[in-house]
Amino acid sequence: xxxxxxxxxxxxxxxxxxxxxxxxxxxxxxxxxxxxxxxxxxxxxxxxxxxxxxxxxxxxxxxxxxxxxxxxxxxxxxxxxxxxxxxxxxxxxxxxxxxxxxxxxxxxxxxxxxxxxxxxxxxxxxxxxxxxxxxxxxxxxxxxxxxxxxxxxxxxxxxxxxxxxxxxxxxxxxxxxxxxxxxxxxxxxxxxxxxxxxxxxxxxxxxxxxxxxxxxxxxxxxxxxxxxxxxxxxxxxxxxxxxxxxxxxxxxxxxxxxxxxxxxxxxxxxxxxxxxxxxxxxxxxxxxxxxxxxxxxxxxxxxxxxxxxxxxxxxxxxxxxxxxxxxxxxxxxxxxxxxxxxxxxxxxxxxxxxxxxxxxxxxxxxxxxxxxxxxxxxxxxxxxxxxxxxxxxxxxxxxxxxxxxxxxxxxxxxxxxxxxxxxxxxxxxxxxxxxxxxxxxxxxxxxxxxxxxxxxxxxxxxxxxxx
Numbered sequence: 001x002x003x004x005x006x007x008x009x010x011x012x013x014x015x016x017x018x019x020x021x022x023x024x025x026x027x028x029x030x031x032x033x034x035x036x037x038x039x040x041x042x043x044x045x046x047x048x049x050x051x052x053x054x055x056x057x058x059x060x061x062x063x064x065x066x067x068x069x070x071x072x073x074x075x076x077x078x079x080x081x082x083x084x085x086x087x088x089x090x091x092x093x094x095x096x097x098x099x100x101x102x103x104x105x106x107x108x109x110x111x112x113x114x115x116x117x118x119x120x121x122x123x124x125x126x127x128x129x130x131x132x133x134x135x136x137x138x139x140x141x142x143x144x145x146x147x148x149x150x151x152x153x154x155x156x157x158x159x160x161x162x163x164x165x166x167x168x169x170x171x172x173x174x175x176x177x178x179x180x181x182x183x184x185x186x187x188x189x190x191x192x193x194x195x196x197x198x199x200x201x202x203x204x205x206x207x208x209x210x211x212x213x214x215x216x217x218x219x220x221x222x223x224x225x226x227x228x229x230x231x232x233x234x235x236x237x238x239x240x241x242x243x244x245x246x247x248x249x250x251x252x253x254x255x256x257x258x259x260x261x262x263x264x265x266x267x268x269x270x271x272x273x274x275x276x277x278x279x280x281x282x283x284x285x286x287x288x289x290x291x292x293x294x295x296x297x298x299x300x301x302x303x304x305x306x307x308x309x310x311x312x313x314x315x316x317x318x319x320x321x322x323x324x325x326x327x328x329x330x331x332x333x334x335x336x337x338x339x340x341x342x343x344x345x346x347x348x349x350x351x352x353x354x355x356x357x358x359x360x361x362x363x364x365x366x367x368x369x370x371x372x373x374x375x376x377x378x379x380x381x382x383x384x385x386x387x388x389x390x391x392x393x394x395x396x397x398x399x400x401x402x403x404x405x406x407x408x409x410x411x412x413x414x415x416x417x418x419x420x421x422x423x424x425x426x427x428x429x430x431x432x433x434x435x436x437x438x439x440x441x442x443x444x445x446x447x448x449x450x451x452x453x454x455x456x457x458x459x460x461x462x463x464x465x466x467x
Contacts, residue, residue, distance in 0.1 A: 009067055011092075012036035013084060014074035015055055016045040018151055019097055019166065022140040023072060024053050025152040026104060035065065037083050040449075044144075061086040068092050072100045075169040076401040098171030101140060105161050105175065108138070111292055112175050114165035114206055115183030115219075117346045118285050121277075122183055123164045124321045125289035127153060129314030130160065133293070135300050137162050143340070144322035160296060165206065167199070168192060172206045178214040179295060180207055181288050185222050186345050187378070204228050217291055219284070220245045238291055240284040247291050249283050254356070259283055263290050270308060274316045278325045279353025286315055325350060328444075328454055334461050335361070335441045338454055342370040342447035344381030351388040354443060364439035365389040366430070366457070368446030369397045372405040375412060383416035391437065392422040393430065398448025427453060434460045 010027050014020050015036025021044055027034045028051060035054040038045055045055055056063040059082045071087045071094045079085075087094060095103070111126060113119045120143040127139040128147050139145075139153040142164035153162075165172035165180070169192055185203050193199040203225055210216045212234060218226055220239040229235050239245035241252070247265040254260075261283050263270040275286055290311055297307045320326065329336040337354065341347045347367070354363065367386060369375045375382070375397055386392050394410045414424050425433055434442075434457065444450050444457065 007031055007033065008069040009033045009035070009065065011064070011068045011071045011087070012053075012073070013071060013077045013081070013087075014038060014097075015048065015053060016040070016042055017074050017076065017097075018044070018142055018144075019101075019140070019164070020072070020074050021045075021048055022152040023097060023100055023104070024048055025051065025150070026140070026154065028052050029152075029154050035068075037063070042452075059083055070095060072097060075171075078401065096169075096171070096174075098166070098169070098174040101163065101171075102174030102176070105140075105163060108161040109159050109178035109214075110175055111137070111160060111162045111179045111181075111296070112165040112172065112177035112206075113163070113181040113183065113288075114167060114172050114203065115181070116167065116186040117341075117343055117349075118183035118281065118288075119164050119181075120321050120340075121282060121324055122181060122285045122288050123162050125286060125315070125318055126292050127162045128318050129289060129293040129311060130158075130162070130296065131155075132314050132317075133297060133302065133310045135160060135296060135302070140164065141321075142166070143324065146319035146322060146326075147317070167202060167206075170202050173202070173209065175206075175209065177206075177210045179292055180210040180214070180216050181292060182207065182216075182218045182222055182225065183285070183288065184219060184345070185225060186343060200224055200228075207232070210234070215292075215295055217247075217288060219288070236291065238284075238287050240280055240287070247287055249287050252280065252283055257357070261286075263287060265291065265294075268294050268304075270311060273312060275318070276316065277318065277320045278357055279349060280356075281349040281353065282325075290315075323451060325353060329458050329461070333440065336458060336461060337441075337443045338451065339443060339445050340447055341445045342374070344378055344385040347382070347385040347445060348388070350445070351385065351443070354441070355388060358441055361441040362390045362439065363388070364391040364393065364437065364442045366393045366395065366442065366444045366450070366453075368395040368444075368448045368450040369410055369413065370447040371400055372397055372402050372408045375410070376405060376408045379412040380416060382413045383418070386413070387418050389443075390419075390421060391439070392417055392419065393433065394422070394424045395430070395446070395450065396426060398446065398450075400448065431456060431460050435463075 016038035113123045124145045130137040136155040136158040137160040139162040141151040217236045220242045237245040238247040249261045252261040259275045323340040339350045341350045
């Protein structure tokens with residue numbers, strides 16, 4: 001798809017998804033007409049409507065225009081969706097989101113970040129750092145980056161585009177990375193891959209799509225993948241503190257709420273770097289981001305002193321990603337944080353970061369499990385990770401694209417959590433429970449619609465304080 005194409009009409013099924021909405025913004029920017037459907041209205045869909053996307057929330061073919069040039073859809077849309085079936089019936093050209101993203105980026109130098117977790121913050125960091133450089137970049141992000149308040153950035157002059165490479169449905173295999181990063185490979189999306197080996201094989205295929213003149217940057221914990229890729233001359237490893245990695249962080253410390261660390265990478269090492277986002281896992285994400293940005297800037301002949309200045313300023317001024325350890329409210333009595341974590345390892349990393357920042361506060365976690373299959377497959381891991389909290393409140397499973405599975409509910413996790421102070425409530429019961437508990441440090445977690453409860457939770461906390 002080039003900028004010189006005539007105006008077309010695109011219909012996006014699932015337009016409110018974080019990946020789909022970035023494509024919608026790109027198409028708008030190119031001057032195309034964009035319409036779409038989503039199941040529910042959200043702040044993101046309302047923002048898209050303000051930007052010019054025409055959205056319907058009713059699965060009714062009467063909302064389809066007569067002329068549609070191309071339909072782009074997310075795999076989360078069920079095939080029995082009426083609009084989906086009507087578009088098929090009309091023989092309108094259809095592309096999955098991943099295919100469309102592959103076409104959009106095929107003539108660019110793609111900086112692709114993959115991994116079962118860590119990829120959104122890493123893509124956000126890379127995007128922010130490069131946007132401060134003379135090179136610039138475009139970006140398709142998997143979350144709202146707070147510095148730009150968007151999941152999409154466009155720079156017509158830059159040859160580089162940062163992409164969050166999604167492993168779900170093997171979507172990332174439609175990309176042709178110039179530089180690829182793999183942050184983690186944990187057991188997830190077993191409804192797609194069925195076995196851990198299949199998941200690993202997909203990541204290997206993704207890595208081997210990388211340009212031979214670029215770089216494949218893999219975290220050392222992905223040891224099986226590293227062994228499979230041993231024949232690649234452009235393979236590099238990174239880690240939080242593993243000195244056996246080619247790139248790692250050292251001398252990590254916290255001062256006045258900020259993280260400071262040394263970035264170790266031979267002659268490109270950088271000392272006393274400041275990062276203002278919580279958690280060792282974000283230090284690790286920063287290591288990968290520095291590696292990518294430094295490689296790009298070196299390739300574009302930016303001097304070492306200028307590179308160092310850009311890297312330092314970029315990390316220090318990065319405001320994080322919405323719903324990634326995001327402060328909703330904070331004062332001397334109440335701290336309220338929201339996080340997107342929906343996998344046991346993500347939960348563990350986030351809760352460890354919060355414990356590190358607030359070691360003496362009673363930690364209350366509200367968790368909404370995401371997907372029946374994930375809850376079934378990872379119930380033990382969820383129970384273990386959540387046990388870092390002092391008080392745990394579970395909500396019912398958010399089904400997303402799935403139908404219920406017999407015998408699978410939040411009770412599976414509840415019964416295995418090895419602490420006494422735990423609850424399972426519906427959304428209507430949450431407010432009175434919080435009023436009774438009077439939490440001082442509260443964290444909401446999940447990838448479903450728990451974010452819609454944030455205003456209610458905040459008001460409940462503040463009302464209780466006023467009494």
